[in-house]
Amino acid sequence: MRFTSVGFFQFLLLFFRPLKRSDDPKHRFQRIVRIINRLRWAVFLVVLSIMIGATGYVLLEDYSWEDGWYMSIITISTVGFGEVRPLSEQGRLFTSFLILFNVGLFAYSISSIAGFLTEGSFSKIINEFRMHRAIETLTNHTILCGYGRHATEVAQELSKQGIPFVVVENTPNKIEDLMGTDFLFVEGDATNDDILLEAGILQASAIVITLPDDADILFIVLSARQINPDIRIIARANNPADELKMRRAGADETVVPERIGGFFMATLVNKPDLVEFFVLLSNMGPSNVVFEEFSVRDIKGELAGKRIADCGLAQYSRVSLVAVRYPSGQYELNPLPSTVLQPSWRLVMLGNPEQVRKFKSAALDLKPGKTAE
Numbered sequence: 001m002r003f004t005s006v007g008f009f010q011f012l013l014l015f016f017r018p019l020k021r022s023d024d025p026k027h028r029f030q031r032i033v034r035i036i037n038r039l040r041w042a043v044f045l046v047v048l049s050i051m052i053g054a055t056g057y058v059l060l061e062d063y064s065w066e067d068g069w070y071m072s073i074i075t076i077s078t079v080g081f082g083e084v085r086p087l088s089e090q091g092r093l094f095t096s097f098l099i100l101f102n103v104g105l106f107a108y109s110i111s112s113i114a115g116f117l118t119e120g121s122f123s124k125i126i127n128e129f130r131m132h133r134a135i136e137t138l139t140n141h142t143i144l145c146g147y148g149r150h151a152t153e154v155a156q157e158l159s160k161q162g163i164p165f166v167v168v169e170n171t172p173n174k175i176e177d178l179m180g181t182d183f184l185f186v187e188g189d190a191t192n193d194d195i196l197l198e199a200g201i202l203q204a205s206a207i208v209i210t211l212p213d214d215a216d217i218l219f220i221v222l223s224a225r226q227i228n229p230d231i232r233i234i235a236r237a238n239n240p241a242d243e244l245k246m247r248r249a250g251a252d253e254t255v256v257p258e259r260i261g262g263f264f265m266a267t268l269v270n271k272p273d274l275v276e277f278f279v280l281l282s283n284m285g286p287s288n289v290v291f292e293e294f295s296v297r298d299i300k301g302e303l304a305g306k307r308i309a310d311c312g313l314a315q316y317s318r319v320s321l322v323a324v325r326y327p328s329g330q331y332e333l334n335p336l337p338s339t340v341l342q343p344s345w346r347l348v349m350l351g352n353p354e355q356v357r358k359f360k361s362a363a364l365d366l367k368p369g370k371t372a373e
Contacts, residue, residue: 042112225250309337319351
């Protein structure tokens with residue numbers, strides 16, 4: 001294991017900073033708290049034993065503090081070195097008790113410290129501490145509750161689109177899977193408000209809930225809406241009858257995976273090309289075609305009130321305007337060049353990932369701290 005100066009400095013910060021336990025036994029940092037507290041006790045007991053021994057030799061044998069410290073260390077560690085100078089009867093009695101009371105204690109402390117350094121705990125704690133710091137700095141990110149089959153696909157798509165996200169999961173085997181990825185995650189129960197707060201729900205822009213139990217999903221929807229009234233909530237509905245309840249509880253969107261899967265499979269029977277088009281529209285898979293929506297307000301040049309033919313969108317990047325979306329949610333495909341843009345409209349742009357990225361960086365007029373609508 002390689003010890004870097006940055007990693008060691010971060011470990012010192014973690015060692016000396018106060019660590020607050022969570023009421024949730026599966027809290028992500030519960031294991032870290034236990035390990036750090038055990039290490040603190042081991043270091044404290046070693047130092048305390050040495051100081052007691054050094055003080056005893058100074059008081060009983062009139063040693064200097066340097067000699068007392070040396071005698072205490074060689075006595076407790078039982079290395080068998082010679083005495084600084086012959087001990088009195090009181091000194092030998094004190095040494096006997098010091099050895100008897102500290103052999104087990106010193107061995108426990110040293111084994112705890114050595115085990116921490118050799119069993120990989122050091123690197124694990126540093127990695128989790130860095131992940132915690134990374135989550136603390138996130139803003140306008142997405143929280144993904146659960147890491148099952150559906151959530152895995154969600155995570156991959158969010159990663160492909162460059163959207164920052166945090167996974168919340170408490171199943172041990174799923175945690176092992178997450179450790180093998182570059183995804184940020186929090187170990188804990190998503191129904192616990194403290195876990196949602198640790199995942200940064202106050203700064204998050206969306207939460208996707210993919211748990212297998214509709215009761216848990218409904219509970220998280222209620223909690224998320226109460227903690228962050230502005231967050232966008234997308235919930236999986238395992239039972240179609242629960243969709244309405246989830247929307248009443250505060251979900252913005254509900255998805256029934258079986259319904260979507262059934263529709264795709266039925267369509268594949270006689271319209272396979274149509275399914276491929278749906279996949280293309282949704283940016284699923286390794287497609288080189290990207291559809292993005294942008295608010296007219298966010299694009300430079302004050303497009304509101306201008307005709308599409310005069311707005312000059314092509315100057316920013318080689319993307320195509322394929323549709324406009326009205327506030328009612330209706331889309332108009334292939335709008336006429338004479339169409340006058342309104343500030344409440346959204347533009348649907350088509351291009352490859354690089355073209356869309358260039359368009360975002362060149363065309364969007366976003367103030368600091370603001371994200372595209």
